[in-house]
Amino acid sequence: xxxxxxxxxxxxxxxxxxxxxxxxxxxxxxxxxxxxxxxxxxxxxxxxxxxxxxxxxxxxxxxxxxxxxxxxxxxxxxxxxxxxxxxxxxxxxxxxxxxxxxxxxxxxxxxxxxxxxxxxxxxxxxxxxxxxxxxxxxxxxxxxxxxxxxxxxxxxxxxxxxxxxxxxxxxxxxxxxxxxxxxxxxxxxxxxxxxxxxxxxxxxxxxxxxxxxxxxxxxxxxxxxxxxxxxxxxxxxxxxxxxxxxxxxxxxxxxxxxxxxxxxxxxxxxxxxxxxxxxxxxxx
Amino acid sequence: xxxxxxxxxxxxxxxxxxxxxxxxxxxxxxxxxxxxxxxxxxxxxxxxxxxxxxxxxxxxxxxxxxxxxxxxxxxxxxxxxxxxxxxxxxxxxxxxxxxxxxxxxxxxxxxxxxxxxxxxxxxxxxxxxxxxxxxxxxxxxxxxxxxxxxxxxxxxxxxxxxxxxxxxxxxxxxxxxxxxxxxxxxxxxxxxxxxxxxxxxxxxxxxxxxxxxxxxxxxxxxxxxxxxxxxxxxxxxxxxxxxxxxxxxxxxxxxxxxxxxxxxxxxxxxxxxxxxxxxxxxxx
Numbered sequence: 001x002x003x004x005x006x007x008x009x010x011x012x013x014x015x016x017x018x019x020x021x022x023x024x025x026x027x028x029x030x031x032x033x034x035x036x037x038x039x040x041x042x043x044x045x046x047x048x049x050x051x052x053x054x055x056x057x058x059x060x061x062x063x064x065x066x067x068x069x070x071x072x073x074x075x076x077x078x079x080x081x082x083x084x085x086x087x088x089x090x091x092x093x094x095x096x097x098x099x100x101x102x103x104x105x106x107x108x109x110x111x112x113x114x115x116x117x118x119x120x121x122x123x124x125x126x127x128x129x130x131x132x133x134x135x136x137x138x139x140x141x142x143x144x145x146x147x148x149x150x151x152x153x154x155x156x157x158x159x160x161x162x163x164x165x166x167x168x169x170x171x172x173x174x175x176x177x178x179x180x181x182x183x184x185x186x187x188x189x190x191x192x193x194x195x196x197x198x199x200x201x202x203x204x205x206x207x208x209x210x211x212x213x214x215x216x217x218x219x220x221x222x223x224x225x226x227x228x229x230x231x232x233x234x235x236x237x238x239x240x241x242x243x244x245x246x247x248x249x250x251x252x253x254x255x256x257x258x259x260x261x262x263x264x265x266x267x268x269x270x271x272x273x274x275x276x277x278x279x280x281x282x283x284x
Numbered sequence: 285x286x287x288x289x290x291x292x293x294x295x296x297x298x299x300x301x302x303x304x305x306x307x308x309x310x311x312x313x314x315x316x317x318x319x320x321x322x323x324x325x326x327x328x329x330x331x332x333x334x335x336x337x338x339x340x341x342x343x344x345x346x347x348x349x350x351x352x353x354x355x356x357x358x359x360x361x362x363x364x365x366x367x368x369x370x371x372x373x374x375x376x377x378x379x380x381x382x383x384x385x386x387x388x389x390x391x392x393x394x395x396x397x398x399x400x401x402x403x404x405x406x407x408x409x410x411x412x413x414x415x416x417x418x419x420x421x422x423x424x425x426x427x428x429x430x431x432x433x434x435x436x437x438x439x440x441x442x443x444x445x446x447x448x449x450x451x452x453x454x455x456x457x458x459x460x461x462x463x464x465x466x467x468x469x470x471x472x473x474x475x476x477x478x479x480x481x482x483x484x485x486x487x488x489x490x491x492x493x494x495x496x497x498x499x500x501x502x503x504x505x506x507x508x509x510x511x512x513x514x515x516x517x518x519x520x521x522x523x524x525x526x527x528x529x530x531x532x533x534x535x536x537x538x539x540x541x542x543x544x545x546x547x548x549x550x551x552x553x554x555x556x557x558x559x560x561x562x563x564x565x566x567x568x
Contacts, residue, residue, distance in 0.1 A: 004298070011302070012324035014288070018296035040296040040478065060556070193507055194324065221505060221513045221556070223477055228512015229505045259556045267554025272344070272505070272543045 005036055005044075007051055009226040010194045017041055017051075017224075023118055028110035035118045041224065043118055045086070047111075051224045058088050058122065063260040064220045064268070065232055066092035069151055069184045071250040071265060072239050076150040080105065080178065082138035083155035086115040091125025095255045102131045103149075105141045139171055145178035152179060154187035172211040172235075182238040189217055189231035192275050197226060206282040208235045216241050217279055218268040220259070231275070242269055289320055289328075291335055293510040294478045301325055301335075301508075307402055312394035319402045325508065327402055329370070331395075335508045342372050342406065347544040348504045348552070349516060350376035353435055353468045355534040355549060356523050360434040364389065364462065366422035367439035370399040375409025379539045386415045387433075389425045423455055429462035436463060438471035456495040456519075466522040473501055473515035476559050481510060490566040492519045500525050501563055502552040504543065515559070526553055 006016040017038050024035040031047045038044060042055030053061065066089055070076060078101045081089050085106030093102050104126065106112055112133065116123040126133060134141060138156065152175050175185045187208075192201045209215045212235035222230045234241045247262035271279075290300040301322050308319040315331045322328060326339030337345065350373055354360060362385045365373050369390030377386050388410065390396055396417065400407040410417060418425060422440065436459050459469045471492075476485045493499045496519035506514045518525045531546035555563075 006300075010324055012322065013302070014300040016290075016298040016300065018298075038296065040294055193505075219505075221477075221503075221511075223511040223513065227505075227507040229507065258558050261554075261557050261560070263554045264556055267551035270545075270547045270551025270554075272548055273545050274542050276545070 005038075005046070007046075007049060010196050013194070013226075015224070017044070024114055026110060026114070028108050030108045031111070033111060033114050035114060044224070045114070045119070053086065053088065053122075054224050055119070055121070057222050057224055058086075059258040060220050060222050061230070062088035062092045062122075063257050064218070065089060065153055065155065065186055065188075067250070067255070067257065067260040068218060068232070068234065068241065068265055068268070069153075069186050070096055071246065071262060072236075072241055072244045073150060073182070073184050074244075074246065074249075077101070078149050079103070079151045079153065080142075080145070080149045081153045081155055082142075084153065085112040085133075086119060087112075087123035087125035089125070089153055089155050090128060090131050091122060094125055094128040094130070095253070099130060102128065103134065104131055105134045105136055105138045107135065107137050109135050139168075139174065142171070142174040142178050145174075147177070147180055149179055150183055152183065152185040154185065156188070169207050169211070172207050175235075176211050176237075179237060183236070184239060185212070185233075185235045187233045187235070189233040191226040191229050192231055192278055193227035193229055198278060201231065202278060202282050204233065205279050208233055209283055211235070213237060214240055216269060217271065217275070219271060219275070220268065242266060289322075289330070291330075291333060294480050297478070297510075299508070301328070308398055310394060310398070312392050314392045315395070317395060317398050319398060328508070329399070329403070337370065337372065337406075338508050339403070339405070341506050341508055342370075343542040344504050344506050345514070346372035346376045346406075347541050348502070349373060349437055349439065349470055349472075351534070351539070351541065351544040352502060352516070352518065352525065352549055352552070353437075353470050354380060355530065355546060356520075356525055356528045357434060357466070357468050358523075358528075358530065358533075361385070362433050363387070363435045363437065364426075364429070364433045365437045365439055366426075368437065369396040369417075370403060371396075371407035371409035373409070373437055373439050374412060374415050375406060378409055378412040378414070379537070383414060386412065387418065388415055389418045389420055389422045391419065391421050393419050423452075423458065426455070426458040426462050429458075431461070431464055433463055434467055436467070436469040438469065440472070453491050453495070456491050459519075460495055460521075463521060467520070468523060469496070469517075469519045471517045471519070473517045475510040475513050476515055476562060477511035477513055482562060485515065486562060486566050488517065489563050492517055493567055495519070497521060498524055500553060501555065501559070503555060503559070504552065526550060 003019045004016045020037045034046045044054035081104045214236040216234045287303045288300045304321045318330045328338035365388045498520040500518045
């Protein structure tokens, strides 16, 4: 049987994944959620027709958004995860004994329930005793928070659609206020390759660059993302992502990874010329 | 009009590019060659239905396979390019004044002619006075060559099909013999992501690892390749790709690039854990 899921990465490029079976389809208050099973990527979840993660490549994303800041900040006690209802980020955070509180703010309860049923390897992260789930809007949650977190991870997927408010200037300002004096924020920075994504990528960098003293971008290769190429942002009040990387300490922890190493950490900040140029334009 | 070119990266994943117009279609003695025009990737060329390069992302490939060894080897006079009939590799080599001879060995004359007509930005590289084109089989050409080249670039595209002979143990042995005592060979290493590509990637590393004293793998992000992720091999008799990188000298040259920088050069050798593990298995 020819049974395919297709996603337009732009109007002119499409990635298609052969599907074995559709496992779930539902409409929450926020998005249409579908779960598929496939030979190539295992199970994968889509939101309004866009792949959010797959069993085969979610490790890359979750490891890169968690271990990069955790290998830099010397003493993370309290973490805020915005979005992250699948639990993959919480799962990676749960490796760190020094963390005392993991607040996960996810507006969409159905998303959490679907992940619990179909992606237990991710959602087990939410079972950690240190995790509190708040079914709320991330921006609203942030407004009441001051000088509280060591690390904020913005796991929201998309600068458009229902998470649009998590990519505004106000949002980054609120993150800044919610962080302690040596806090770090990491966030999804999108894919810079296609012309139509370039604008969003540049605008985001400008906002963060103007909000934080240290603002750097790092990369990973994620096949189900547009062009297979994804950027993350690292914004910080004090710690530098390379100068303050403590590779020895991180390696002593013995955390098992599939993508991240402290060596790759360094390489991830070494960007192609066209990406460097695109970001530099916003730093003038 | 819905007019799409599709390539199966595996039996279960397909990348599709919207086509404006088919510009050429022909059958040579070696392959079916097609040229398409598209909004997203500009013109692109396919061989037997597989994208070989596009105007939008060929820079990444050509820069990474040329500038990485050229920023390491201190004195390249004579270069052999196996395949490379499009001229992109020769174009990047032509920036280096110290090079005296660029031998391009391409079996398929039709391929060269098609590139001349449709990809003049690539094929202008073949007009450099130092370039000699030999319409021959690469392996046969190599057998007569001893202690002759400072750099061999294996630009052949695919370990299967008509270039299969360029990925055998005999081929790497012949390259070793054809290189001078401080020679470097670089080559395409394929994409390691999908299960069905993993075997070819591992087998290739084993052959080169056993043939050269220094053998390292580096990466680039190329959207039209399988999973958007491509590896290159760096095999060398003397120079180490990182310890012998002379960034200062290379940057003085003022070569305009779109992807390569000497900083990215370093990062390109910092591989994801799963790639490191896959290669390490062959080094036992």
